Amino acid sequence: MEQITSSLAQRTVPKSTVSGSASDAAGSVTKRLSNELMTLMMSSSPGISAFPRSDANLFEWIGTIEGPAGTYYGGMSFKISIHFPPNYPYVPPVIKFESPCFHPNVDIASGAICLDILQDKWSAVYSVQTILLSLQSLLGEPNNASPLNTDASNIWESPELFKVQLQKYYRPISDELTA
Numbered sequence: 395m396e397q398i399t400s401s402l403a404q405r406t407v408p409k410s411t412v413s414g415s416a417s418d419a420a421g422s423v424t425k426r427l428s429n430e431l432m433t434l435m436m437s438s439s440p441g442i443s444a445f446p447r448s449d450a451n452l453f454e455w456i457g458t459i460e461g462p463a464g465t466y467y468g469g470m471s472f473k474i475s476i477h478f479p480p481n482y483p484y485v486p487p488v489i490k491f492e493s494p495c496f497h498p499n500v501d502i503a504s505g506a507i508c509l510d511i512l513q514d515k516w517s518a519v520y521s522v523q524t525i526l527l528s529l530q531s532l533l534g535e536p537n538n539a540s541p542l543n544t545d546a547s548n549i550w551e552s553p554e555l556f557k558v559q560l561q562k563y564y565r566p567i568s569d570e571l572t573a
Contacts, residue, residue, distance in 0.1 A: 423482050427452045430522045442526035444476060453478045456492070458567065459526060465534035466553070466560055471567050474529070475505075476522070483518040486511070489525065496563040498536040498547035507532075508542045 431452075434444060444457030455476040461467020473492040479485050489512060490505035499508040511520060511528055541547035549555045 423478070423480060424452055426483060427478060433521065434523050434526075437523055439523060439527060442523070442530055444474075444522055444526060453480075455522075457526060459530050459533070462530060462534045466556055467533040470564055473567050483520070486513070486516040486520075487522075487525070489529070493567060494563040494565055496543065496546050496560045497533065498538050498541040498543055498550055499532060500546075501542045502546075502563060506542060508537070508540055510537075 431445065434442075441460035441462070442457070444455050446452050447454045447456050455478070457474045457476060459472050459474060461470040461472070463469075471493075472495050475490055475492050477488040479487070489507055491500055491507065492505060494502060495505070496502055500506070507529070509528060509532055511517075511525065536547070536550060538547045538550055546556070546559070549559065
């Protein structure tokens with residue numbers, strides 16, 4: 395019984411007060427990211443991919459998202475960057491579009507994304523795969539009530555006008571960008 399109580403007591407102690415917790419936390423984040431990478435590589439989710447920029451840094455990833463068929467973005471691919479903070483998964487990663495993306499919930503200048511699960515609705519149960527699938531879904535189903543790009547939001551319901559603006563900004567991912 396004492397062993398169980400001791401174990402439970404350790405769990406309630408904040409990581410920052412435990413000796414060696416910084417390296418333990420970094421190790422647990424690295425393990426989580428390694429597992430998520432393996433899960434993503436083994437998944438059969440079409441149109442999404444992500445991997446570390448280099449073998450030396452598991453906290454900086456690049457990825458691609460293909461637009462869902464039947465949406466304005468069908469047949470398009472977008473490059474994204476993913477930065478994992480040291481306290482991931484307790485706080486969300488910072489994700490932004492590296493490719494220009496004309497979309498109501500994407501800032502065309504900075505690539506910032508307005509998606510609730512990357513902000514106030516974040517949960518440690520989300521994985522890179524679920525985030526990428528949510529971003530892919532967002533392409534076809536924006537939240538026009540919370541736009542970062544009001545120009546895109548204002549013309550979302552005008553398909554021809556929207557497509558013209560989308561094509562104006564879209565740049566296909568080249569081989570140099572994915573290397």
